[in-house]
Amino acid sequence: xxxxxxxxxxxxxxxxxxxxxxxxxxxxxxxxxxxxLLRQSQLRIDRHEQHWAGMVHLFWARPVRxxxxxxxxx
Numbered sequence: 001x002x003x004x005x006x007x008x009x010x011x012x013x014x015x016x017x018x019x020x021x022x023x024x025x026x027x028x029x030x031x032x033x034x035x036x037l038l039r040q041s042q043l044r045i046d047r048h049e050q051h052w053a054g055m056v057h058l059f060w061a062r063p064v065r066x067x068x069x070x071x072x073x074x
Contacts (some may be wrong), residue, residue, distance in 0.1 A: 004034035007054030015055070030055075 006012055015031040022030040034057045038045055047060040 001054050001058050002034045003028075003030065004032040005055075007050050011053055011055070025049065 006015065009043065012053065013022045019029055019031045022028060035048065038059060038061060042064050043061040044064045045059055049058040051058065
């Protein structure tokens with residue numbers, strides 16, 4: 001579970017505006033694109049849910065095995 005950029009595009013400018021305050025007082029970023037970060041990782045996303053105005057992301061993921069990588073043969 002992680003929080004970040006919302007799926008509601010009208011909410012994202014507000015997250016960008018308040019991000020420096022979140023970082024300073026809470027210590028985290030409110031506007032990171034969590035879905036994209038996970039897509040770029042070495043994780044295979046099995047399931048993704050969004051909650052609380054699309055800002056809370058719940059992922060079920062696991063490490064990518066060699067045989068799971070596209071274009072690879074054994």
